[in-house]
Amino acid sequence: MTDKDWRNFGLAVVGLAIAACLPLSGNGYYLTIGVTIAMYVVLATSWALFSGPTHYISLATAAFYGLGTYVVALGIDDVPYIVLLVIALVVGAVSAALVGLATLRLSGVYFVIFTLGLAEMVRQVVTWVQSNWGGHQGNYVLTDITEEIIYWELLALAACVYLAGWLIGRSRLGFALKIIGNDEVVAAHSGINTARSKVLLFMVSGMVASLVGAILAPRWTYIEPSIAFSPMLSFQVVIMALLGGVKRLWGPLVGVIPFTLLWEAVSISFPNQTLLLMGVAFLLIVYTIPHGFVGLLETYSARFRERKG
Amino acid sequence: MARSILSVQNLTKKFGGLVAVNGMTFDVGEHEVLGLIGPNGSGKTTMMNLISGALKPTSGSISLQGTRISDLPAQEINRKGVARTFQLVRLLPSLNVIENVIAGAVFGHRKRWGVEAENYAREMLERVGLQVAGDAPVSTLTYIDQKRLELARVLASDPKILLLDEWLAGLNPTELETGISLIRDLRNDGRTIILVEHVMDAIRSLCDRCVVMNSGTKIAEGTPAEVLADREVIRAYLGDDDA
Ligand SMILES: Nc1ncnc2c1ncn2[C@@H]1O[C@H](COP(=O)(O)OP(=O)(O)OP(=O)(O)O)[C@@H](O)[C@H]1O
Ligand SMILES: [Mg+2]
Numbered sequence: 001m002t003d004k005d006w007r008n009f010g011l012a013v014v015g016l017a018i019a020a021c022l023p024l025s026g027n028g029y030y031l032t033i034g035v036t037i038a039m040y041v042v043l044a045t046s047w048a049l050f051s052g053p054t055h056y057i058s059l060a061t062a063a064f065y066g067l068g069t070y071v072v073a074l075g076i077d078d079v080p081y082i083v084l085l086v087i088a089l090v091v092g093a094v095s096a097a098l099v100g101l102a103t104l105r106l107s108g109v110y111f112v113i114f115t116l117g118l119a120e121m122v123r124q125v126v127t128w129v130q131s132n133w134g135g136h137q138g139n140y141v142l143t144d145i146t147e148e149i150i151y152w153e154l155l156a157l158a159a160c161v162y163l164a165g166w167l168i169g170r171s172r173l174g175f176a177l178k179i180i181g182n183d184e185v186v187a188a189h190s191g192i193n194t195a196r197s198k199v200l201l202f203m204v205s206g207m208v209a210s211l212v213g214a215i216l217a218p219r220w221t222y223i224e225p226s227i228a229f230s231p232m233l234s235f236q237v238v239i240m241a242l243l244g245g246v247k248r249l250w251g252p253l254v255g256v257i258p259f260t261l262l263w264e265a266v267s268i269s270f271p272n273q274t275l276l277l278m279g280v281a282f283l284l285i286v287y288t289i290p291h292g293f294v295g296l297l298e299t300y301s302a303r304f305r306e307r308k309g
Numbered sequence: 310m311a312r313s314i315l316s317v318q319n320l321t322k323k324f325g326g327l328v329a330v331n332g333m334t335f336d337v338g339e340h341e342v343l344g345l346i347g348p349n350g351s352g353k354t355t356m357m358n359l360i361s362g363a364l365k366p367t368s369g370s371i372s373l374q375g376t377r378i379s380d381l382p383a384q385e386i387n388r389k390g391v392a393r394t395f396q397l398v399r400l401l402p403s404l405n406v407i408e409n410v411i412a413g414a415v416f417g418h419r420k421r422w423g424v425e426a427e428n429y430a431r432e433m434l435e436r437v438g439l440q441v442a443g444d445a446p447v448s449t450l451t452y453i454d455q456k457r458l459e460l461a462r463v464l465a466s467d468p469k470i471l472l473l474d475e476w477l478a479g480l481n482p483t484e485l486e487t488g489i490s491l492i493r494d495l496r497n498d499g500r501t502i503i504l505v506e507h508v509m510d511a512i513r514s515l516c517d518r519c520v521v522m523n524s525g526t527k528i529a530e531g532t533p534a535e536v537l538a539d540r541e542v543i544r545a546y547l548g549d550d551d552a
Contacts, residue, residue, distance in 0.1 A: 175411075175415060176415075178401075178404065179401055181403070182402060182403055182404065183400075185399065186412070188363075188382065188383040188384045189384075190384075190412055190413050190417055190462070191387040191388045191415075191416035191418070191466065192384055192416045194384070
């Protein structure tokens with residue numbers, strides 16, 4: 001590891017340690033926002049692991065997240081929670097592999113549409129199955145898992161995602177993905193199995209999303225398909241990741257924090273216009289800062305260095 | 310001709326109704342430089358695409374040292390030792406110069422990683438005569454340097470067969486001389502090369518043999534002097550008014 005790696009590692013540890021103290025404040029409102037932020041940090045960072053280098057915009061987050069939520073909703077009465085988390089991880093990985101194999105040969109826009117449709121389809125299937133065979137719309141998830149525990153679980157998962165992202169960034173797989181994102185034809189002609197590389201990373205982000213869904217399930221107590229498979233979630237993850245910037249591992253983090261806080265305020269003031277405002281936010285970000293805060297920062301620091309040099 | 314390393318048998322590629330490559334058969338010998346020539350649109354690039362696996366043939370076969378490769382995807386053909394440049398240079402714009410070369414060294418025919426890959430990439434940069442900083446962005450390169458960089462990436466996998474699709478096109482006269490002597494160096498290293506080229510000087514001075522294509526079909530094969538004197542070849546190049 002280089003000095004810079006050690007410095008970043010140190011910063012990450014300190015940051016996590018500080019974040020882990022939040023529940024000690026005893027303020028329930030802060031904790032609620034903390035859970036939301038931690039959730040989006042994990043989702044947006046793992047989303048960017050795949051979409052950053054490949055430029056494939058996936059709107060499937062809600063599908064994987066919802067599957068994870070439903071693993072818990074269906075199993076919580078009979079199976080230990082920790083086992084459910086493992087099952088959610090496996091379900092996320094397997095379904096991402098299947099989706100990836102079926103779709104990652106598609107190019108750009110077809111992939112976006114497919115992933116969007118996927119979340120909606122899974123939601124419809126779950127709704128249909130439940131109302132035909134389950135005889136009810138939703139499920140109760142009653143546990144003694146508190147919001148503090150959920151928060152710490154998410155922080156632990158965030159640490160794992162950062163570690164995984166750092167390792168992937170230094171690996172052949174990460175390098176292969178970068179080449180694929182630049183030019184898939186060159187990638188294939190350089191000996192890279194493009195389909196396999198893409199599916200592998202898609203599995204990583206799918207399984208993290210599913211695990212996040214499972215971790216958050218106890219927060220809801222009553223789970224319905226419309227909560228578990230909300231398409232808003234997929235869009236929000238994309239917006240936050242793009243706002244922060246996907247070229248750096250820490251990029252999504254600097255998008256998630258301001259956006260979540262802003263969104264809190266917006267949805268309190270304009271509860272009925274959230275969808276519209278979400279669309280506006282998306283357009284604004286894509287037009288004004290296409291490479292996110294990371295891109296802005298790099299442009300300015302490059303200019304600053306030029307002026308000095 | 311030396312022992313055959315690549316053998317193309319009765320190869321055909323159709324795009325809908327258009328037959329771009331039509332029943333082509335030829336062999337490439339070990340350490341040979343084979344010129345693949347022909348007028349514009351005669352199917353040379355399509356032929357290269359078929360060999361490299363970018364396209365699948367409609368019928369016929371290609372074998373490398375006796376093993377059929379024409380059913381394999383491009384990445385596996387590359388791993389077996391076939392590497393190519395593209396008629397329109399293809400670089401990896403978000404990677405810097407040295408990373409562009411390393412990209413060719415990691416996954417292909419000979420796999421290298423880490424410091425070893427980086428050192429080898431530097432050797433390749435030197436080999437092609439590219440004298441720029443490794444961390445320079447590729448957008449700063451001149452045209453010939455872009456071509457050099459692409460060649461360095463392709464060489465970095467240490468291929469058995471090198472496919473160069475009009476690598477000399479677009480160079481000015483001085484650059485052309487440099488380019489020709491660079492390919493001659495590769496030839497002296499004992500590389501097997503298939504060279505698609507319009508520059509006649511290059512063909513004369515570099516190729517052991519030539520295969521001439523016209524409308525997807527092979528119309529001549531032989532030494533450069535033989536094929537360039539061939540009446541049908543001359544007619545193909547000058548256009549055939551009676552046809
Ligand atoms: N992907 C494709 N789809 C349809 N037609 C194609 C495709 N690629 C090539 N062709 C056609 O096949 C024929 C041969 O093209 P090719 O590019 O192989 O010629 P070429 O000999 O390389 O020409 P040039 O010297 O201009 O590079 C042309 O008529 C071209 O339009
Ligand atoms: Mg061509």
